[in-house]
Amino acid sequence: MANKDGHRRFGSIRKLPSGRFQIRYPGPDGQLRTGQTTYATKGDADRALTLIEAQIISGEWTDPERGKVLLGDYARTWISERPGLRPKTLEGYTWLLNRHIVPHLGRVAVGKLTTPMIRSWRADLLAKGISVSTAAKAYRLLRAVLMTAADEDKLIARNPCRIKGADNEHTPERPILTLAQVFELADRMADRRFKALILLTTFASLRWGEVIALRRGSLDLAARTVSVREQLLELDGGTMQLGPPKSRAGRRTIAIPSVIIPVLTEHLATYVDEPDDAFVFLGKRGAFLRGGNFRREAKWAEALKEMGLQGLHFHDLRHTGNTLAAQSGASIADLKARMGHDSDRAALIYQHATRDADQKIADALSTRVKAERKKAKKKRTKRDGAGG
Numbered sequence: 226m227a228n229k230d231g232h233r234r235f236g237s238i239r240k241l242p243s244g245r246f247q248i249r250y251p252g253p254d255g256q257l258r259t260g261q262t263t264y265a266t267k268g269d270a271d272r273a274l275t276l277i278e279a280q281i282i283s284g285e286w287t288d289p290e291r292g293k294v295l296l297g298d299y300a301r302t303w304i305s306e307r308p309g310l311r312p313k314t315l316e317g318y319t320w321l322l323n324r325h326i327v328p329h330l331g332r333v334a335v336g337k338l339t340t341p342m343i344r345s346w347r348a349d350l351l352a353k354g355i356s357v358s359t360a361a362k363a364y365r366l367l368r369a370v371l372m373t374a375a376d377e378d379k380l381i382a383r384n385p386c387r388i389k390g391a392d393n394e395h396t397p398e399r400p401i402l403t404l405a406q407v408f409e410l411a412d413r414m415a416d417r418r419f420k421a422l423i424l425l426t427t428f429a430s431l432r433w434g435e436v437i438a439l440r441r442g443s444l445d446l447a448a449r450t451v452s453v454r455e456q457l458l459e460l461d462g463g464t465m466q467l468g469p470p471k472s473r474a475g476r477r478t479i480a481i482p483s484v485i486i487p488v489l490t491e492h493l494a495t496y497v498d499e500p501d502d503a504f505v506f507l508g509k510r511g512a513f514l515r516g517g518n519f520r521r522e523a524k525w526a527e528a529l530k531e532m533g534l535q536g537l538h539f540h541d542l543r544h545t546g547n548t549l550a551a552q553s554g555a556s557i558a559d560l561k562a563r564m565g566h567d568s569d570r571a572a573l574i575y576q577h578a579t580r581d582a583d584q585k586i587a588d589a590l591s592t593r594v595k596a597e598r599k600k601a602k603k604k605r606t607k608r609d610g611a612g613g
Contacts, residue, residue: 236274238267246270252288253281261289280382292336292380297327299335299380300370312466313458318366325350325363335374340385343367347391358394365392400537402427402545404597409532411488415524421492422506422519423542424485425451428590430546430564433539434458435475437514438467441493442501446486449587452478453565457513465513475565480587484594553589560586 236250241263248260248270264270280286304310304318329346330338343364350360368386375384402410411423426436434456443452454476458466470476481489497503508518516539520526529537547564555563563583 235278238270238274240267248274248277250274250277253286258289287336287379287382289336291378293334294380295331296333296335296338296370297322297331299374300326300331300367303370303373311458311468311471312460316460317362321359321363321366325355325359326367330367335371335380338371338381338385340387343385344388347388361392361394364388368392399541399544400534401548402534402537402541404549404594405601406532406534407542407545408594408598410528410534413528413531415527416509416522418492418496418506419519419523421485421488424488425481426539427542427546428482428485428549428587429479430543430550431479432456432471432475432543432565433516435470435565437504437506439505440501441497441499441503441505444489444493444505446481446490446493449481449483449486449584450478451481459515465515470565472565474562477562477565479563480584482587482591482594484591549590549593550586553586553593555583555586559583 236248238246238248241247243263245263245265246267246269247263249257250260252258260270260273264273277286300322304315304322310318329349330342333342347360347364350363351357355363364386368384371381371384371386374380375382407423407427411420414420414423422436425431425439426433429436429451431451431453435453438455438457439451439453443454444450445452453470455467456470456475458468460466493505496507497505504513506514508514509522519539525539526535529535543564547560550563551560563586
């Protein structure tokens, strides 16, 4: 805006030898800045200064110079400045950044990123065969990085990650085993030490990292409970690292169905050392159990093929356990506590989840297992009699 004498109250405009107009203005810190572009008319330049003044007054102005930092450099710094990240999360972020973000957008200045540019990046990922799930993870990471750039560091006026639905993974429904299939799979494990692993993972709704981190002291067979206090992670470099559970709700004590107690009792007596801190599930050579070693020693793929269950993931055992628990009639709060799910309503979940309700889940599972086994036994007896 110009004063009565024709001079602007904020900033200045000068005509360049080319005939275009250039602006200069003081930032909030008092430092004079030159406009990032030139204008065809003095009126255009005047309107640009008016807009910049309004942005500074409202607190929405961002320093164009700061926005020149390359996305790749800024994102790497963003990751490094989050020391509280779990090792596996750190690895995941770094992998997504280097594999799916930097090759496409890493050399673009943060201030130059636009929503159409990000939409095109995501479309390219999907066109190259990257799964919707992975593309969603990469998009969520980029959105979090640029949220900091906009809200905290003021490098950009607003986050350009504004693509509706891009953060949704649309994960396909995973298979659920029947009770008979759970026990058959456990019986088909080539190494008998893994029978208890299959049953405990399923009926206690445990994650892989949780079950392989269990110690003898984690199991109270008299009380029929298993306590989850830590998880064992296999990092990309092959290092095995003990750490806290995946979330705050991951620290929990879970009731075990009585029907699998005999299997666990036999397992502890046969394969587990006496000290309370002895690991319950180890490989044949006594080292930490790794996913690859388990699949090889248990002949996991062979067992699935024989059962017609190719494509089943170990995590589907937990999914099966969660489903069976839900079918027992437990409330959502009790189920979330049993599964170790964290959410914004964690306090409400902890208030309503009780040990009695959790024990009812385990008892219901035991009753159902016994009934189905009895039914299957009658069928076999009848079939064998008819065959004789």
